[in-house]
Structures are given as C-alpha cells and as structure tokens.
Amino acid sequence: GAVVSQHPSWVICKSGTSVKIECRSLDFQATTMFWYRQFPKQSLMLMATSNEGSKATYEQGVEKDKFLINHASLTLSTLTVTSAHPEDSSFYICSARDPSGRGEQETQYFGPGTRLLVL
Amino acid sequence: SQQGEEDPQALSIQEGENATMNCSYKTSINNLQWYRQNSGRGLVHLILIRSNEREKHSGRLRVTLDTSKKSSSLLITASRAADTASYFCATSWYGQNFVFGPGTRLSVLP
Numbered sequence: 001g002a003v004v005s006q007h008p009s010w011v012i013c014k015s016g017t018s019v020k021i022e023c024r025s026l027d028f029q030a031t032t033m034f035w036y037r038q039f040p041k042q043s044l045m046l047m048a049t050s051n052e053g054s055k056a057t058y059e060q061g062v063e064k065d066k067f068l069i070n071h072a073s074l075t076l077s078t079l080t081v082t083s084a085h086p087e088d089s090s091f092y093i094c095s096a097r098d099p100s101g102r103g104e105q106e107t108q109y110f111g112p113g114t115r116l117l118v119l
Numbered sequence: 120s121q122q123g124e125e126d127p128q129a130l131s132i133q134e135g136e137n138a139t140m141n142c143s144y145k146t147s148i149n150n151l152q153w154y155r156q157n158s159g160r161g162l163v164h165l166i167l168i169r170s171n172e173r174e175k176h177s178g179r180l181r182v183t184l185d186t187s188k189k190s191s192s193l194l195i196t197a198s199r200a201a202d203t204a205s206y207f208c209a210t211s212w213y214g215q216n217f218v219f220g221p222g223t224r225l226s227v228l229p
Contacts, residue, residue: 110162
C-alpha cells in the first residue's frame, strides 16, 4: 500500500526556536497532503491542506505565520513551527491521498507522526 | 462542519470477545472511513464504506452504515490483544477534508 514517512519522529527544542517537520510520500506522488495535530488522548485536528506548487489552505484558528507549510514537490511537504512555545508541544501527523488508482482515492495514508516537545 | 463521534469512548474486553464501536455524524457524507491508531503512532486505514453501501467486511472487521440515522458501527470479531488501540471514524463529503471523531480506546485483555 501507499507509504508516507515523517521526519523526525520526535524532537525536543527550546522555546523560541523553529522546528521543521518533513512529510514524504515514498511510493506515490501526492498533489495534496494534510497536516494534523493531536493532543494526548484526543482526536486529530486538521491544521491545513498542503497543495503542491501553491499556497496551503489553513483551517480556521490556525495561524499561517506560526505554522509554515511548503509543498515544493509531489513527494514532500514540510511544516515549520516558528518561534515554538511550550503550548505548541503536540503530536503532528501528516497524510496524503494516493491518486494513482491503486487504492480507493478517498483514502488518506498517514505518516507515523512527529512528537514535538518545546521546553 | 461534519463531525464523527465515536461511542463508547473507552471499551475493555477479554481476548476472544467481539468489540463494537459506533460512530455518529451530523451532515451528509459520501464515505466514512475507520482508522486504527496504536499509542504514539500514526493512523492505519482499516476500511472505507461509501454512502450507498450498508455493510462491508474485511477479515475480522465488519462495518455497517446507516445513512438515515447518520451512524456507522465497527465490529471486531474474536478480538486479540494486538487489537488494543484507539479507533477513529472519519467522514468526508466530495472533496472536503476528513473530520475525525474523538475515538474509542479499545483494550483487549489477555
């Protein structure tokens, strides 16, 4: 099946620094990727939709200047948490649809997630 | 916005028993999907059921969909300890993004 990877799997940083998280589709091209945030024992909250070659679409309440998204190629989207603060500590998960037709096109394939801890 | 809501929030059963989780949503959908998440991991796609389908099977999984009641159920038969995880339903409507419910935390005791 379609495989999505994320890097790093976990990161610890100091308050005020920026952190970049990568999301890659390994065996398919993804024109659209999605970024989610998940707090402990809670559900996933969609943050933004990343579109290859164009600006990301952010969900209401998500600061676009805080969470910078770049989808520079058909296999890579990056999420940069700028000037991170302890309240940004969370589990960040990306996903992508596989348009190749191998599976059902509405299925989203998820990366393993990145755990961010801001001290 | 659409919202999937799972019920119960937590479920604890013995190995070998069946586990049933329910999902309710509020608006129109064209498909509903179930995902599993092991602690601290990403989500694994389990099954997709379309709005014109009523039941679907995949191995030990059985999913039903009742669009008149805006609800779906996920049945795991003959549960195993390895089934211990959180289970989420996610709804979507043509081109709109997924909305996940709060999930059901399933514990299968050996």
